[in-house]
Amino acid sequence: MYPFASLPENLIAFCAVLGRDHGFRIGAGEVHDAARALEVVDLPDEHAVRHALRPILSGTLHDVTVFDQAFTDFFFPGPAGVRQDQMPSARGEPGPGEDGRDGRVDQERLPTPSRADADEGDARPDVRDGPIAPLETADGDLEEALLARSSYSPLEARGADAPALTGAGSAWRDAARSLVRRLHVRLSRRWRPARNGTRFDLRRTLRVSLQTGGEALAPRWLRRPRRTPRFVLLIDGSRSMSAHARDALRVAVALASVTGPIEVFTFSTALQRVTGDVRGAAAGELRHLESDQGAWGGGTRIGECLREFLRTFGERLLGRDTVVIIASDGLDVGEPDTLRGAMRELHRRSAGIVWLNPLLETPEYEPTARGMSAARPYVTTFASVTDEASFARLSRVVRVRV
Incomplete structure (x- = not known):
């Protein structure tokens, strides 16, 4: 049987086991996101619950590998084929003992609580006051309880630390220059003077012919230069x-060091613009990203965050010379249709989408997660950048629409 009677209590206990026995870094934000995910999945479907909790509670590849076994050990501790209602209770509920007597504790032998103990017990917080509420709570109360967040939690602060931004090394900057040169995606509308152009410049030819007595000995040419691409980075x-x-x-800082038109955002369950911090780091300053729980260190709602970007910044930042770079593992707990619609619009309104998935470095990895499967048809370049060499290799394999 489950250790507790209600789902919220079991969820909190399961997160505690993951942190204590397996070293998971789980704070109040992750518990809140996990409770949200359980609202939208089919709870009787064990696989749906597993797939919803795994990307939220797992912070590393090692966490992912041990999550399934930890889930089974916690929620299905008995032998295979034995129903949970036929297993002994983990809460010490009354049952027959080995001597045939009732296994209930003799109340006469229990110490009588003092008045101070009683007052202390009355002051203990109820589970209904925490970040998640029992299932029997009314819908309105449940929504209010789920939105309730503690003003301070050491676990939440530990799990939501955003990294510091430092300048990019020379190898990173060289790779960024190669990528910028490779992605000159579109010809400018204006014709510019050029040594070897495609259009004859009659006016400049006649002007320079005055130096040779009117003889057109030095023809002048025009051409349409390629426009420098705008980069938009969305980092999970x-x-x-x-x-x-x-x-x-590091990719964002390196690109900001060698090109001007760049915008950078981070997201988790909400979107945050960090372009100013990235530009400061590219200029040699030490910057610290704000530890916004919605944009760093929580769960993943890629589709909703992309939709928010399109609604807030799409009109100003997207265009036929914009290259969108999304860095994410594709583990999403949101609706696949939302992600699919956002990716379709990004693909339509940009020169191309480069998706950087670090899991591609994992042997035998296949992009079969729901989020990655929904986004993959609209990705023009699917790659991974984990060091300077792989960043330099990206400039050779990247593809955009001209």
Whole structure:
């Protein structure tokens, strides 16, 4: 049987077991996101619950590998084929003892609580006052309880630390220059003077012919230069990306060091613009990203965050010369249709979408997660950047629409 009677209590106990026995870094934000995910999944479906909790509570590849066994050990501790209602209770509920007597504790032998103990017990917080509420709570109360957040929690602060931003090394900057040169995606509308152009410049030819007595001995030419691309980086800062998001931020700092038109955002369950911090780091300053729980260190709602970007910044930042770079592992707890619609619009309104997935470095990895499967058809380049060499390799494999 479950250790507790209600789902919220079991969820809190399961998170405590993951942190104590397996070293998971779980704070109040992750518990809140997990409770939200359980609102939208089919609770009788064990696989749906597993797939919803895994990307939220797992922060590293090691966490992902041990999560399933920990889930089974906690929720299904008995032998296979034995129903849970036929197993002994984990809460010490009354049952027959080995001597045939009733296993209930003799109340006469229990010490009588003092008045101070009683007052202390009355002051203990109820589970209904925490970040998640029992299932029997009314819908309105449940919504209010789920939105309630503690003003301070050491676990939440520990799990939501955003990394510091430092300048990019020379190898990173060289790779960024190669990428910028490779992604001159579109010809300018204006014709510019050029040594070897495609259009004859009659006016400049006649003007220079005055130096040779009117003889057109030095023809002049025009051409349309290629426009420098605008980069928009959307970096997944969820817990499952905690070991890889720093590489994506290095890419952003390196690009900001060699090109002007760039915008950078981080997201987890909400979107946050960090362009100013990235530009400061590119200029040699030490910057610290704000530890916004919605944009760093929580769960992952890629589709909703992309939709928020389109609604707030799409009109100003997107265009046929914009290259969108998304750094994410694709583990999403949101609706696949939301992500699919956002990716379709991004693909339509940009020169191309480069998706950097660090899990591609994992042997035998296949992009079969729901979020990655929904986004993959609209990705023009699917790659991974984990160091300077892989960043330099990206400039050779990247593809955009001209």
